[in-house]
Amino acid sequence: MSKLEDFLRDEGNVFPGKTYVEELLKHVFNDQRDFLFDVMFDIQRAHVIMLKEQQIIKPDEAILMLKGINKVAETDKNLLSYHPQYEDLFFMIEAKIGDEIGEELAGKIHIGRSRNDMGVAMYRLVLREHLLEFLKNTYRLSEVLLNQAERHTVTYITAYTHTQPAQPTTLAHYFLAIFDVLQRDLRRIWFAYETVNQSPLGAAALTTTGFPISRLRTCELLGFDKVIENSYDSIGGADYLLETSTALMTCMVNSGRWIQDFLMQVTREFGAFKVADPYVQVSSIMPQKRNPVSIEHSRSIASSAYGDALTAINMIHNTPFGDIVDTEDDLQPHLYRPSRMETV
Known part of the structure; x- marks a missing residue:
């Protein structure tokens, strides 16, 4: 087997490749976790409140959204680590909110x-x-x-x-x-x-x-x-x-x-x-x-x-x-x- 074939086998054939994960995505994830975690939830809350006030979502939907956001926000961020299932912290948090309130309702948070x-x-x-x-x-x-x-x-x-x-x-x-x-x-x-x-x-x-x-x-x-x-x-x-x-x-x-x-x-x-x-x-x-x-x-x-x-x-x-x-x-x-x- 050639060196190229060895390299491709080691890296994998779907995104993200092994080197990309080890040298970039893990480091980016850790920086996002350490610096952006709290403000990410501040923005989620503000956006949901605005959507409700603009009557884009229903009041009861907003209540469930905020409860889910607040529940995920209680996560000990130090326990979070990169997982190849998610490209970065943003997608991981979206998935966790979806686990709390359902994917359809979580998707509505992203409106606009x-x-x-x-x-x-x-x-x-x-x-x-x-x-x-x-x-x-x-x-x-x-x-x-x-x-x-x-x-x-x-x-x-x-x-x-x-x-x-x-x-x-x-x-x-x-x-x-x-x-x-x-x-x-x-x-x-x-x-x-x-x-x-x-x-x-x-x-x-x-x-x-x-x-x-x-x-x-x-x-x-x-x-x-x-x-x-x-x-x-x-x-x-x-x-x-x-x-x-x-x-x-x-x-x-x-x-x-x-x-x-x-x-x-x-x-x-x-x-x-x-x-x-x-x-x-x-x-x-x-x-x-x-x-x-x-x-x-x-x-x-x-x-x-x-x-x-x-x-x-x-x-x-x-x-x-x-x-x-x-x-x-x-x-x-x-x-x-x-x-x-x-x-x-």
Whole structure:
């Protein structure tokens, strides 16, 4: 038997092939389970409520649908794993809801909705939460900088130009400069949040639906600020990812500069800053050392976050303007990581 025949026998002759499962589908499923599980049910509930209010489904049907959705939502997601019977988590959850309320009723939940607009809505809802967490941490850092500035209005330091001692100033002056840059970073993140927090629901696959749905109602129920007006844009537009990426990259570059300053200031030669004991590491052979590893990790994490955001931009570059996997499950975790980064 030839190597090709061996390969084909090992891979199988129906979708999905063994390599496709092991190297892609299992990883995608795990990411969907870890990041999208909860918001998937939020969208299901909002859609059913809207269908009932629009009189597209009957009230008693809506009640049964919501009971089934809520029952499946109680599943311990950590117990879920990829199964070749389902292409991804979306189809697995649909099947589980069907098991609870029957396939016909479960099918009605999908009236006027596509996996396309549901998928983009899930991505936006999850990214919205990560951005809010990032904003919270950035405001905490801002508060710390203000507190430290207030404590050090007469703490004199050397200011540098071209890495050479230049003029005397105060530590408060220096901290407030970082604070001001951080406030501009905050504005950029808020602008990105406004772009992210828009509803694509109702666009269906691309060109909306003939059912008399209410895009405004699902938008309201899910806490989006507004509906994306053009249905093609709802599915094809990926600039919400680009805007988030560029805002995160700018913030990480800005942060990396003062983190590098901090690392210099804690050296024995400079000795201007001292890292608290819980955040230094001792040497295995040199007991006199206080290694500022927390600052080192901060610098590397900022660089890693920048890299993840840049990866997202590169994944979108030169992709067709429409529904395409490049902007979907493979890309999304690259933005969750930097926006989830704890601000030090």
